[in-house]
Amino acid sequence: AVFVGGIVYVWWYKKNVLDKIELAFTAGYDPALELATHPTKSEDHADIDADEEIPWTQHLRRNEQDLIDRIIDGSETGHYWVLLGPKGSGKGTMIFDSMAAISADGVAMCDAHPDLEVFRLRLGKALNYEYNEDSQTGLFQRRDPREGGPALDIERALNKLEKVALRMNARRHKPLVLVINNVHFFNNDESGRNILLQFQQRAESWAASGIVTLVFTTDDFWPFYVMRKSGSRMHVLSISDLKHREALAAMRRIRMNAGKTVNNSIIEKVVSTVGGRLSYINKVARARDMELMAEEMLEIESAWLLSQIGLITDCDDDVMDEQKWSSCSWLLLQEFVRLRHEQEKEHAEKIAAGEPFYAHVKLPSIPYARCRQLMTRADFLEELDRRNIIAIDVNHNVRPDSMLILHAAERVVDDPEFQETIDSVRDRIDEIESLHRTRELTVRLACLSLPLLPFRFPGCFPHAPFRLACAYLIIVHSSRTLPQAIRSSYTWIRALMTRAD
Incomplete structure (x- = not known):
């Protein structure tokens, strides 16, 4: 009975996970949209002077808004998008406006974070996915799936999203949309670039099949530079300041x-x-x-x-x-x-x-x-x-x-003194670098002059093997660093003394 109950529970739990993720993409409540549109705004519009050339209805609707609307509602298929523009230029505002127009139907959004554990939780919140943390399969001696770290948890979440997207695409006939906001917050190191690659690989395959459209937004240039290497279906939209x-x-x-x-x-x-x-x-x-x-x-x-x-x-x-x-x-x-x-x-x-x-x-x-x-x-x-x-x-x-x-x-x-200031700073930098190079050259010459002493004062150094070792040190030091030359000379003189004995 316990075995049968375990099988039934696991089957029900997996189905419930997919149903919960599907709820995250239904029209209505979306955590990111709810937070962004929470402050109430007045709908009363004042009139602008009659001689105003620009229609007041277009005061904040940018030229890119129409394309953003088509991307968010799933009309633009076969691609994934990168929105590139400086901080405060309106990337997030346009996305939220497009989400509000369709009540976030088929759209989920999460913010990037340098700590992948934090990002894992944010992605789970956006997808309504608990990463099996609410599962009771431990009663049936099943291994904890969280042992692999955040990267594997994110991969599991994307696997679940893919199953849900395939199931919903048969009914909706248009892709789901997942927005990863501010991807420049990922660290520009191996782990951050690996996460970008992980999402980009999914974006490429999902764009080809038309089940999910990924949208990345970034203030900085480096994420685009990283993704450009393997982006065959990637489209980039530059967002600039208003005219x-x-x-x-x-x-x-x-x-x-x-x-x-x-x-x-x-x-x-x-x-x-x-x-x-x-x-x-x-x-x-x-x-x-x-x-x-x-x-x-x-x-x-x-x-x-x-x-x-x-x-x-x-x-x-x-x-x-x-x-x-x-x-x-x-x-x-x-x-x-x-x-x-x-x-x-x-x-x-x-x-x-x-x-x-x-x-x-x-x-x-x-x-x-x-x-x-x-x-x-x-x-x-x-x-x-x-x-x-x-x-x-x-x-x-x-x-x-x-x-x-x-x-x-x-x-x-x-400022009239600016050119003089920058010239003096650059001259000072040249002086410091020249001083460092001079010190290094002086030390190397001093170390190189020590092995010459047995040849300048042969009476003080009567042993021929020692003079030969010094000569060998001079030759080796000309092509190697001083520690390497000393170690090589020490090995050579030990071998020479062993043969003499």
Whole structure:
């Protein structure tokens, strides 16, 4: 009876696991969507001036929103997607808007985390999967399935999801959608890259069969760089800041919804300062004094930038590597500022020539390969991207992360003493490196001069085997390091003395 009961329980439990995962994709409650849309929003809309060129209904609906809608509702099949864009540009907001439009029917979403144990729990919550932790199969002497670690637990969850997707696809005739948000939070090491590969392999096979569409969002460039190597069905969508006119309309709209006064000249000035970043626009538009808030944000950004890559003119050798990174970073930012000045000059010339006024001037961009040449180091760009100082798009164009970063860099670079400061820092780095090389050469020459003593003073060293060993040490040390040469000479002289005995 116990044996039969165990078989029935295991069969029922496995079926119940699949039923619970299927409930996670039904229309209605979704944990991520419920949390994102919990604050109630007013549905009353104020009217915008009649001379407004942009329809107020499109104040926050981006051009990419239509494609996001088709991806989330399952209309775009045969691919999986990577949404690449800087922090606060609106990637998550567009996904939540698309999920809300269909009541999260067939969609699940979870956030990435550096700790794979934490991510395992988040994925289980999104899929309504307990990883057999609620199972009572231990009564039947079955082994605990959690002994393999988080990677195997995630693989088991994906196996269950695949079974559910096949079962639901026969009824829905469109794929389920699983969103992995902020995959740049995974560590850029072997374990983090392995998790990305694990999901990407599933994404490739599921996209080919049309049962599940995976969507990855990232602020940083490195996940795309890792996934690009084996991504045959991967499509990348770059999300950037709003254009100038779109940012003006969005700020007016938010300002009216908040019951604040709208002053077009002030809004124009503020948008020119903070740019088209949605998170910045939302923060400034709700402030009582928009100009003061924009200036405070710029001051904070400037102080933060200097805290990350500030230059130290007379630095000690302990911070040489950090100053090397900082000076190379300022070489790149200096080029961005130079390009910005050229853009503004060209823009002013067009206005003076009578061409139509167009306030939007894009952030300056430099090709990735050119940035490597400017910085003279290929490994510094990734860290700048991780710290949100620069942003890299799918076309390998590098830009300042935001308009605030560009203005903060302008304040530093336009200082008359900046060029002298960066030159002195780079000269100091050269001095320290030269000093290190000189010390190494002096030590090596001193060690090499010791074996020459028996030949310069033969009366003090009468033993021929010792002089031969010193000669051998000189020859070996010319092609090996000193410890290797000493060990080799010691072995050689021991063998020579043994033969003499």
